Amino acid sequence: MAQTDRTEATKPANRSAVKPKAAAKKKTAKKPMRKIIAMPQVQGCHIIAIVNQKGGVGKTTTAVNLACALGRLGQKVLLIDCDSQCNATSGAGFSHDSVKASIYDLMSGDVTFAEAVLNTRYDFDIIAGSRNMAGAEVELAKLPEENRFVLLRDSIEKAQEKYNFVLIDCPPSLGMVAVNALTAADGVLVPLQCEYYAVEGLSLLVRTINENVRKFLNPRIKVEGILLTMYDSRAKLTTDVAEGVRALYPDVVYDTVIPRSVRIAEAPSFGMPVLVHDPSNKGSEAYVLLAEEVINRGK
Numbered sequence: 001m002a003q004t005d006r007t008e009a010t011k012p013a014n015r016s017a018v019k020p021k022a023a024a025k026k027k028t029a030k031k032p033m034r035k036i037i038a039m040p041q042v043q044g045c046h047i048i049a050i051v052n053q054k055g056g057v058g059k060t061t062t063a064v065n066l067a068c069a070l071g072r073l074g075q076k077v078l079l080i081d082c083d084s085q086c087n088a089t090s091g092a093g094f095s096h097d098s099v100k101a102s103i104y105d106l107m108s109g110d111v112t113f114a115e116a117v118l119n120t121r122y123d124f125d126i127i128a129g130s131r132n133m134a135g136a137e138v139e140l141a142k143l144p145e146e147n148r149f150v151l152l153r154d155s156i157e158k159a160q161e162k163y164n165f166v167l168i169d170c171p172p173s174l175g176m177v178a179v180n181a182l183t184a185a186d187g188v189l190v191p192l193q194c195e196y197y198a199v200e201g202l203s204l205l206v207r208t209i210n211e212n213v214r215k216f217l218n219p220r221i222k223v224e225g226i227l228l229t230m231y232d233s234r235a236k237l238t239t240d241v242a243e244g245v246r247a248l249y250p251d252v253v254y255d256t257v258i259p260r261s262v263r264i265a266e267a268p269s270f271g272m273p274v275l276v277h278d279p280s281n282k283g284s285e286a287y288v289l290l291a292e293e294v295i296n297r298g299k
């Protein structure tokens, strides 16, 4: 595996040794961007659904930043925004009103796969979201049973030829759209905020994947990884929950945790991933480390 240069990130700050004037100057000087060294492209195409029925846990933030980090590491990446909130679309720099073709149009058969794909400025492509995806829950339920769960999988079949990773950002539910994503995917990445209720939701999600989706819809599906998000190492609840989740799912939880960071939260308001907004931020570095883990698990 290619090594990344962490010298800057790990250098201890010796503030007491710095004179006040120099210290003030140091504060405004930006840390250089963490050196990112491309990794060999993984074999085949790995489709990862980013799922958690709980809202606001960092699904979209992870989808956009992981897509960007994987792209920076030399992988060909497609992000699909399946949520009617269209946050991944705006986070990647597009207004959902201005896009000509969305995932809804693709699933409706109104545009081809090639027409639906947009190039972002951030080393990955995207199929934009649509407000109509809210109605898709009902529309999908009305389809004949043989099409109902596989429509997304069949609509994105062509992605296999072109991409190493396809990330699907899902809405906060285990409804028809999320089940379509689980049917299309090889693996599930579960972002988890370290709170008590999150653990209860996690067992329901893992049961749904193992007992329902794998049995009836998609035998190859597995939980690719659980990602601890908005991690605050000073909060006892965070570390207690993290310890509990690691004990319950020992080989599944990623080593990388995503720290709570204002820069991560503000990046979408500029329509860009945090890796572009503030490359030297600890959140940016965490998403690159996560991307390295995802690539290594995908080998």
Ligand SMILES: Nc1ncnc2c1ncn2[C@@H]1O[C@H](COP(=O)(O)OP(=O)(O)OP(=O)(O)O)[C@@H](O)[C@H]1O
Pocket (backbone or CB within 6 Å): 054, 055, 056, 057, 058, 059, 060, 061, 062, 083, 085, 087, 170, 171, 172, 229, 230, 231, 258, 259, 260, 261, 262, 264, 265, 266, 268, 283
């Ligand atoms: N590591 C982080 N540090 C600080 N804020 C974060 C972090 N990750 C996400 N956020 C913020 O938390 C909020 C929820 O994040 P996000 O939209 O990614 O969650 P989600 O699971 O996609 O939500 P939904 O279920 O509504 O789709 C957003 O305002 C986002 O900017």
Ligand SMILES: [Mg+2]
Pocket (backbone or CB within 6 Å): 059, 060, 061, 083, 085, 087, 170
């Ligand atoms: Mg979201």
